[in-house]
Structures are given as structure tokens and as C-alpha cells.
Amino acid sequence: MASTLEQYINHTVSIITADGRNFIGTLKGFDQTINIILDESHERVFSTTSGIEQIVLGLHIIRGDNIAVIGQIDETIDSRLDFANIRGEPLGPVVH
Amino acid sequence: MLPLSLLKAAQSHPMLVELKNGETYNGHLVSCDSWMNINLRDVICTSKDGDRFWRMPECYIRGSTIKYLRIPDEVIDMVKEDALAKVRNRTEMNKGRAGGGGQGNVQNQNQRNRGGNRNNSNNRNMQGSASASGGVRQFSQNNRSAMQQNKLGK
Numbered sequence: 001m002a003s004t005l006e007q008y009i010n011h012t013v014s015i016i017t018a019d020g021r022n023f024i025g026t027l028k029g030f031d032q033t034i035n036i037i038l039d040e041s042h043e044r045v046f047s048t049t050s051g052i053e054q055i056v057l058g059l060h061i062i063r064g065d066n067i068a069v070i071g072q073i074d075e076t077i078d079s080r081l082d083f084a085n086i087r088g089e090p091l092g093p094v095v096h
Numbered sequence: 097m098l099p100l101s102l103l104k105a106a107q108s109h110p111m112l113v114e115l116k117n118g119e120t121y122n123g124h125l126v127s128c129d130s131w132m133n134i135n136l137r138d139v140i141c142t143s144k145d146g147d148r149f150w151r152m153p154e155c156y157i158r159g160s161t162i163k164y165l166r167i168p169d170e171v172i173d174m175v176k177e178d179a180l181a182k183v184r185n186r187t188e189m190n191k192g193r194a195g196g197g198g199q200g201n202v203q204n205q206n207q208r209n210r211g212g213n214r215n216n217s218n219n220r221n222m223q224g225s226a227s228a229s230g231g232v233r234q235f236s237q238n239n240r241s242a243m244q245q246n247k248l249g250k
Binding site: 017019028029030031035036037039040057058059060061062063065066 | 097098099100101102103116132159160162163164165166167168169171172
């Protein structure tokens with residue numbers, strides 16, 4: 001169990017943002033306001049009618065204000081997922 | 097690596113900035129500060145729904161309104177070079193401090209001593225502001241010794 005983000009550095013993480021999007025990528029850095037550097041990132045777009053769409057994005061700086069959840073991804077489990085056949089409601093934005 | 101160091105390394109590179117209100121700004125980064133306020137040039141602004149566009153020669157964006165920035169992949173390698181250069185600079189300065197051999201080092205120490213003899217409080221200020229990067233510090237020392245020599249000349 002990680003108590004700081006330091007232990008996620010250079011690992012694949014999933015970030016859920018305040019607007020309900022899901023970014024996957026390699027955590028390259030962070031600062032005290034949880035601004036994040038995400039390398040080789042892609043976005044996963046969930047839909048109830050078709051499979052998960054993965055959009056390649058590349059290098060990102062995500063501002064800490066906009067981050068809701070950061071989680072480490074188990075790459076072996078993740079690589080076994082069949083995204084074309086996973087359906088799901090897209091997340092809504094964070095409600096204040 | 098700090099996100100703001102990466103942003104600084106991305107100066108003069110093209111980038112996409114999405115704001116919290118959903119608008120996106122495409123342009124070349126001119127400058128940024130520690131609040132992530134940024135200055136873009138040759139900008140195309142796209143509305144939230146993506147069907148309206150505005151061209152503008154430059155714009156300034158308050159950091160707190162930013163959702164994320166998308167940066168060219170190669171920029172991350174340039175930060176590493178920056179960091180390495182800084183470490184190299186620092187170790188070289190430490191060698192100078194440990195002192196002893198080398199004409200360059202002797203000269204370096206002389207500069208330091210002369211600076212110390214001058215105005216003590218002023219000197220401290222200069223060192224404080226310059227300590228952010230080895231390069232700047234070196235510059236300020238050279239500058240200081242140049243000023244000294246001017247004084248001596250008179």
C-alpha cells in the first residue's frame with residue numbers, strides 16, 4: 001500500500017479526473033499540489049453501446065485541481081482485458 | 097521530475113492546453129511561472145463543443161483555470177538533459193570548493209573571497225537569488241568579479 005505517490009513513479013497508473021475522464025499512463029513526476037506528469041498516456045472512453053475506446057494521447061501534465069483518484073494498474077491483469085467487449089456507463093463529473 | 101520543470105523545458109514548443117471550462121488553446125509556449133500561468137503565441141482557441149475557432153497572435157492563461165496540458169513527447173528527454181547538466185555543474189562547483197589543484201579552481205576561489213570582502217548583506221542576497229541554478233550562480237560570480245575589476249580600475 002503506497003502512502004505517497006513516490007512509490008507509483010515509473011509505474012502505470014490510472015487517473016480519474018474531476019470531469020469523469022480516465023487517463024492511463026506512466027507516472028513520471030508529481031509535486032505538492034498533485035500536478036502529475038503522465039507519459040505515454042491514453043484515455044479510455046466507456047460506452048454502454050460499444051466496447052472501451054482507447055485514445056492515444058502521449059505526454060501530459062494534469063493539474064492537481066482536476067484529479068480525483070490515482071491508482072496503480074496491475075499490467076499483467078490489464079493486458080488480459082478484452083476492451084472491445086467491456087461495456088460501461090461513462091462516469092459523470094465530480095459534483096460539489 | 098517536477099511537472100513545472102517539464103513545463104519550463106517545453107518553452108518554445110507547441111502544446112495543447114485544455115481549460116476547466118472545456119475550451120482548448122493550441123499554441124507555442126512562450127513562458128510560464130511557478131503558478132502555471134502561461135503565455136502562448138500563435139494561438140488557436142477551440143470552443144468546448146469543438147465547432148467554433150478563434151485565432152489570436154498571443155494569449156495569457158491563468159494557471160488555476162487549466163485542466164491539463166498536452167506536450168510533445170520529446171520534451172521529457174530534454175528535462176533529463178537539464179537535470180544532468182545541473183548535477184554536473186554542482187559537482188564541479190564542489191570540486192572547486194574542496195579546492196587545491198587547478199588554476200581554474202584557484203581563480204574561482206579568488207572570486208569568491210573578493211565577493212565576500214565586499215558588502216556582506218548584499219552578497220548574501222545575490223547568492224540567495226542565484227542559488228536556484230548553478231549556471232546563474234556562476235554568472236553572478238563572474239559578474240561580481242567584473243564589477244570589482246571595474247572598481248579597481250578606477
